[in-house]
């Protein structure tokens with residue numbers, strides 16, 4: 121989902137910062153959709169965790185690598201081998217093929233999609249970037265391991281890495297993936313499209329959100345940012361909005377009315393509730409905001425982005 125949006129943004133801009141894009145290679149285990157662009161696009165279907173395939177990726181010596189491929193949280197918890205293979209082995213292979221292209225001068229920027237799932241309960245009320253990483257899912261553990269690899273490969277000068285701890289991206293368009301957090305988007309997206317949504321946790325659950333539009337802004341900013349000020353601390357918690365499920369539902373009501381809210385069906389799910397209970401609720405993302413990363417200010421802003429970007433702005437203004 122984010123990869124496709126990022127590629128669309130790159131195609132629209134035709135440049136990263138002030139440098140025109142000459143070539144884009146897209147890689148996914150499913151056939152990547154190819155955008156119309158002013159630069160050449162080479163779409164390849166393959167498994168990043170397959171050494172033969174991974175070794176073909178660095179041949180074009182990309183200046184910038186956006187590493188978003190992942191087996192997401194629900195699936196990484198259900199299938200431990202698949203999660204470690206894609207999220208850890210795939211990341212290490214990618215970094216190693218980039219390292220193999222080194223000649224003393226070639227140091228590609230690697231922007232890695234990490235997650236706030238690297239943090240684990242018990243949490244302080246507001247979590248800073250220097251909070252200890254004690255992930256409580258296999259997915260969060262794999263992201264934390266990838267962050268460490270990226271930091272070490274950056275310290276060694278193999279790559280110039282930056283890991284973005286993305287908030288839960290909301291409202292996720294289209295069909296849900298197997299992220300345990302999927303309902304946070306479902307309870308907004310489905311009712312605004314006239315469909316029923318299942319809510320598996322209580323209204324008091326609080327979490328950290330940003331829109332897909334903000335996430336793409338984070339990736340683009342990270343691609344051209346001066347990484348000098350990061351020092352050896354290459355992972356940054358991205359800014360976002362802290363909101364409870366109740367606050368999400370209030371925003372849904374403001375945009376979609378009581379009819380939309382009635383489409384949310386409460387159906388407690390202990391597995392999801394247990395995973396989400398180990399997730400953080402609010403962050404101090406000052407380190408990232410000081411470096412120019414920007415997200416929405418309220419959950420209403422996040423719903424508005426969904427309506428504008430995915431529904432052609434067709435749901436009415438909030439009633440206040």
Ligand SMILES: NC(=O)c1ccc[n+]([C@@H]2O[C@H](COP(=O)([O-])OP(=O)(O)OC[C@H]3O[C@@H](n4cnc5c(N)ncnc54)[C@H](O)[C@@H]3O)[C@@H](O)[C@H]2O)c1
Pocket residue numbers: 121122123147148149150166167168169187188189190191192205206210233234235236285286287288289290297
């Ligand atoms: N969406 C969110 O809320 C969120 C939050 C935090 C972090 N992230 C991270 O951002 C990235 C993008 O998230 P998304 O929501 O677009 O997820 P997504 O599931 O839509 O995209 C992940 C892509 O990775 C591909 N992939 C999986 N294994 C692969 C492999 N072995 N080789 C090549 N491709 C492989 C999948 O086919 C899929 O297209 C992921 O790394 C995810 O962990 C997302």
